[in-house]
Amino acid sequence: MSRVGVFICHCGVNIASVVNVEGLTEFASGLDGVIIAKDYKYMCSDVGAQLIKDTIKEYNLDGVVIASCSPRMHEHTFRVVAEDGGINPFRVEIVNIREQCSWAHDDRDKATKKAKLLVNAAVAKALLLEPLEKSKTPVVHNALVIGGGIAGIQASLDLADDGFKVYLVEKEPSIGGRMSQLDKTFPTLDCSSCILTPKMMEVGNHRNIELMTYCEIVSVEGSIGNYKVKVRKKPRYVDVEKCTGCTDCVNACRMKGKVPDEFNMKLGNRSAIYMPFPQAIPLKCTIDPNSCIYLRTGKCGKGPLCVEACEAGAIDFKQKEEIVDINVGSIVVATGYDLLDPSSLYEYGYSRSKDVITTLELERLISPSGPTGGEILLPSSGEKPESVTFILCVGSRDETQCSWCCRVGCMSALKHIHLLREHLGTGVEINLFYTDIRSFGKGYEEFYRSTRAKEVNFFRGRPSEVRCVSDGLKIDIFDTITGKLFEIKTGMVVLVPALVPRADSEEFARIMNLTRSRDGFFLEAHPKLRPVDTCVNGIFIAGCCQGPKDIADTVSQASGAASKAAAILSKDELENDPMIAWVDPVICVGCGICVEVCPYSARILNEVTRIAEVDEALCTGCGACVSACPSNASVHKSFTKQQIIQMVDSII
Amino acid sequence: MEEFEPKIVGFLCNWCTYAGADLAGTSRIQYPPNIRVIRLMCSGSVDSIYIMKAILEGADAVLIGGCHPGDCHYLNGNYKARRKIVLVKNILETLGMEKERIWIRWISASEGQKFADTVREIVEETKKLGPNPVAQRWNI
Numbered sequence: 001m002s003r004v005g006v007f008i009c010h011c012g013v014n015i016a017s018v019v020n021v022e023g024l025t026e027f028a029s030g031l032d033g034v035i036i037a038k039d040y041k042y043m044c045s046d047v048g049a050q051l052i053k054d055t056i057k058e059y060n061l062d063g064v065v066i067a068s069c070s071p072r073m074h075e076h077t078f079r080v081v082a083e084d085g086g087i088n089p090f091r092v093e094i095v096n097i098r099e100q101c102s103w104a105h106d107d108r109d110k111a112t113k114k115a116k117l118l119v120n121a122a123v124a125k126a127l128l129l130e131p132l133e134k135s136k137t138p139v140v141h142n143a144l145v146i147g148g149g150i151a152g153i154q155a156s157l158d159l160a161d162d163g164f165k166v167y168l169v170e171k172e173p174s175i176g177g178r179m180s181q182l183d184k185t186f187p188t189l190d191c192s193s194c195i196l197t198p199k200m201m202e203v204g205n206h207r208n209i210e211l212m213t214y215c216e217i218v219s220v221e222g223s224i225g226n227y228k229v230k231v232r233k234k235p236r237y238v239d240v241e242k243c244t245g246c247t248d249c250v251n252a253c254r255m256k257g258k259v260p261d262e263f264n265m266k267l268g269n270r271s272a273i274y275m276p277f278p279q280a281i282p283l284k285c286t287i288d289p290n291s292c293i294y295l296r297t298g299k300c301g302k303g304p305l306c307v308e309a310c311e312a313g314a315i316d317f318k319q320k321e322e323i324v325d326i327n328v329g330s331i332v333v334a335t336g337y338d339l340l341d342p343s344s345l346y347e348y349g350y351s352r353s354k355d356v357i358t359t360l361e362l363e364r365l366i367s368p369s370g371p372t373g374g375e376i377l378l379p380s381s382g383e384k385p386e387s388v389t390f391i392l393c394v395g396s397r398d399e400t401q402c403s404w405c406c407r408v409g410c411m412s413a414l415k416h417i418h419l420l421r422e423h424l425g426t427g428v429e430i431n432l433f434y435t436d437i438r439s440f441g442k443g444y445e446e447f448y449r450s451t452r453a454k455e456v457n458f459f460r461g462r463p464s465e466v467r468c469v470s471d472g473l474k475i476d477i478f479d480t481i482t483g484k485l486f487e488i489k490t491g492m493v494v495l496v497p498a499l500v501p502r503a504d505s506e507e508f509a510r511i512m513n514l515t516r517s518r519d520g521f522f523l524e525a526h527p528k529l530r531p532v533d534t535c536v537n538g539i540f541i542a543g544c545c546q547g548p549k550d551i552a553d554t555v556s557q558a559s560g561a562a563s564k565a566a567a568i569l570s571k572d573e574l575e576n577d578p579m580i581a582w583v584d585p586v587i588c589v590g591c592g593i594c595v596e597v598c599p600y601s602a603r604i605l606n607e608v609t610r611i612a613e614v615d616e617a618l619c620t621g622c623g624a625c626v627s628a629c630p631s632n633a634s635v636h637k638s639f640t641k642q643q644i645i646q647m648v649d650s651i652i
Numbered sequence: 653m654e655e656f657e658p659k660i661v662g663f664l665c666n667w668c669t670y671a672g673a674d675l676a677g678t679s680r681i682q683y684p685p686n687i688r689v690i691r692l693m694c695s696g697s698v699d700s701i702y703i704m705k706a707i708l709e710g711a712d713a714v715l716i717g718g719c720h721p722g723d724c725h726y727l728n729g730n731y732k733a734r735r736k737i738v739l740v741k742n743i744l745e746t747l748g749m750e751k752e753r754i755w756i757r758w759i760s761a762s763e764g765q766k767f768a769d770t771v772r773e774i775v776e777e778t779k780k781l782g783p784n785p786v787a788q789r790w791n792i
């Protein structure tokens with residue numbers, strides 16, 4: 001039989017003015033299993049804490065009930081006091097007689113009666129509370145960052161500068177992500193590569209970063225502090241140790257100028273062996289197996305010209321895919337976003353006219369390293385456009401497509417207006433169809449105002465179908481500000497499509513055990529208070545994989561995620577919360593219901609014993625598995641069924 | 653005769669409704685003391701047995717309180733609770749008991765007033781229903 005002590009706090013007059021504390025103490029001392037009951041003015045004070053500790057020793061108690069403020073206030077305080085007093089900290093039960101009694105009721109008798117019932121129930125539970133031990137997991141001091149866009153780059157640099165070894169896994173041949181495709185960036189119009197390239201170089205040269213480009217995650221096992229990850233290294237068919245990045249092979253390739261170039265949004269062509277862009281990190285060539293004549297047919301003329309051109313002898317057609325095992329303590333996911341493909345939206349004419357392009361394509365046209373060398377030319381004729389029309393919110397804020405705002409569309413179009421004026425002068429006509437202009441960031445509204453001064457025709461409304469006519473494009477727009485219908489004739493239409501989750505995000509979420517919100521982006525643990533945590537302990541998210549955002553927000557989130565990841569890595573051991581689930585192996589029949597119910601994948605059905613097991617590092621102690629278990633084999637420690645049922649019994 | 657004072661057992665999730673009940677107190681919003689709260693980590697951990705047990709022990713009403721849909725601290729425990737409550741209500745009905753005695757409400761940590769209003773509403777509605785007949789029938 002347990003030896004429980006009950007301690008009742010007056011909280012000055014906060015409790016004592018409504019609840020009859022003396023009567024309550026007397027009631028408590030008469031309860032079965034209660035050895036002693038005491039009251040004191042402030043239990044949470046040093047004197048109160050000493051009183052508890054002394055009483056524990058004097059009466060040789062092994063459990064305590066503390067009737068005071070909400071457990072959300074001082075549960076932790078009292079657990080520590082009890083531990084200092086020599087009893088297991090999990091044999092403490094708090095009764096909330098302040099927030100949920102004295103502060104909410106003014107009838108002294110009724111409040112005291114309620115307090116008695118609450119104490120009665122807490123004692124019933126306390127008698128059944130088991131001592132719990134915090135288990136410990138040793139921490140592997142390495143980090144994994146997935147995705148090498150600006151988010152992944154920032155997170156990797158932060159972690160590496162903190163002294164941790166970082167594996168940065170990027171599926172493309174180079175890091176850089178979408179930002180490397182941008183020309184200039186709002187709201188300051190600084191050149192994207194000027195601010196990105198130095199960071200990419202730093203990643204490439206950092207002694208703590210192991211860069212794994214052209215790689216993909218195959219599987220993730222284990223839990224916070226110790227993840228075992230398998231990474232697939234795709235063959236580049238180029239020995240990166242030997243390749244000097246001279247690109248002589250690229251110019252020699254028989255496919256030169258014949259393969260649509262993804263980096264340039266297919267507005268230009270590349271060779272089968274290619275360097276994604278001049279600032280690529282690593283600065284190594286890659287052979288695309290889908291277009292390489294040798295890899296497809298086993299022969300290329302009298303011999304592959306790349307092999308001939310490469311003085312370093314780096315071409316290696318025998319390379320095979322490799323699986324690499326890495327072991328890390330925490331993970332930052334930064335896999336970014338895709339743009340909605342507007343060809344699915346017939347009305348915008350994207351699939352009908354070459355001169356209907358997306359903003360990302362325009363970025364490549366404006367870029368000096370792009371397919372036109374920075375000249376803005378109509379893709380159909382190669383001539384300079386006389387009129388350019390932007391359509392905002394293509395697929396965004398549209399219940400039938402993407403209900404969300406892309407958060408960068410308005411600003412990127414405003415940026416393009418500045419750049420078009422710079423490149424094409426005042427002669428070109430610029431129209432912009434918008435729903436609302438969202439310029440919410442620091443300096444954004446000012447940027448919007450300065451764009452308004454650029455002689456642009458702003459129309460508020462959603463346009464009609466884009467019609468292809470003999471000498472250009474025609475669109476009707478009903479401007480809701482003037483209430484008038486306009487017919488616009490224009491040379492080039494620039495669509496600002498919605499930002500959407502990566503095409504493989506469902507599959508990737510499955511590999512990582514992440515959850516996605518309704519829009520398909522990865523879900524944070526709490527939208528406001530835990531924006532970079534996920535439902536999996538030790539895995540954090542940053543950048544646009546969590547939802548659309550601009551570079552500034554991406555970078556702050558990446559630094560946030562990195563510091564959270566570093567907080568784990570800086571420990572030698574992690575303490576696990578012991579108030580989690582446990583399975584009684586004698587009772588479990590291996591039905592597997594708990595495995596399905598667990599939102600954290602903390603349940604495994606042991607293949608050999610056919611018994612469910614709990615991964616203590618993944619379990620968060622929500623108790624869903626316990627109430628779902630049909631055989632009562634699952635136990636929620638400190639909230640066991642017996643404990644709760646005893647409480648129900650004693651509270652009515 | 654003494655006025656009937658319903659006994660209400662509340663199973664509240666730690667993160668939302670329990671915190672909402674705390675806020676009612678912190679804001680000194682008054683509500684009837686008929687409710688006795690048992691704190692659980694999540695509404696999804698409320699076992700059907702708890703509800704049945706409370707009713708059999710003579711509770712006149714039971715409240716299950718959780719986070720708003722989509723806001724559960726453990727992602728989807730409240731959806732699990734919602735499904736479970738439908739089943740429990742069906743079982744009660746089959747056994748000839750009033751399913752109206754079971755309440756499920758989503759009350760967030762910022763909704764102290766809503767918690768107080770909910771308790772008041774349950775007390776009023778339960779007074780209309782009268783005492784839980786199970787208790788009298790079995791003379792518990």
Ligand SMILES: Cc1cc2nc3c(=O)[nH]c(=O)nc-3n(C[C@H](O)[C@H](O)[C@H](O)COP(=O)(O)OP(=O)(O)OC[C@H]3O[C@@H](n4cnc5c(N)ncnc54)[C@H](O)[C@@H]3O)c2cc1C
Pocket residue numbers: 146147148149150151152169170171172175176177178179182184185186187215216217334335336337339359360363408412415502504508542543544545549550551552554
């Ligand atoms: C047209 C346009 C213009 C823009 N202009 C601006 C601007 O001027 N200013 C501004 O602040 N913002 C701008 N933005 C927004 C900006 O692009 C984003 O904020 C930023 O690129 C987000 O970075 P990220 O690292 O989250 O994602 P990304 O840049 O998408 O990087 C993700 C990286 O992860 C890699 N990856 C994806 N999946 C995997 C996987 N499964 N395994 C391994 N690696 C993977 C990708 O290859 C990529 O390298 C613009 C956006 C658009 C569309």
Ligand code: FES
Pocket residue numbers: 665666667668669693694695696717718719724725726728729730
């Ligand atoms: S935590 Fe509140 S309902 Fe799940």
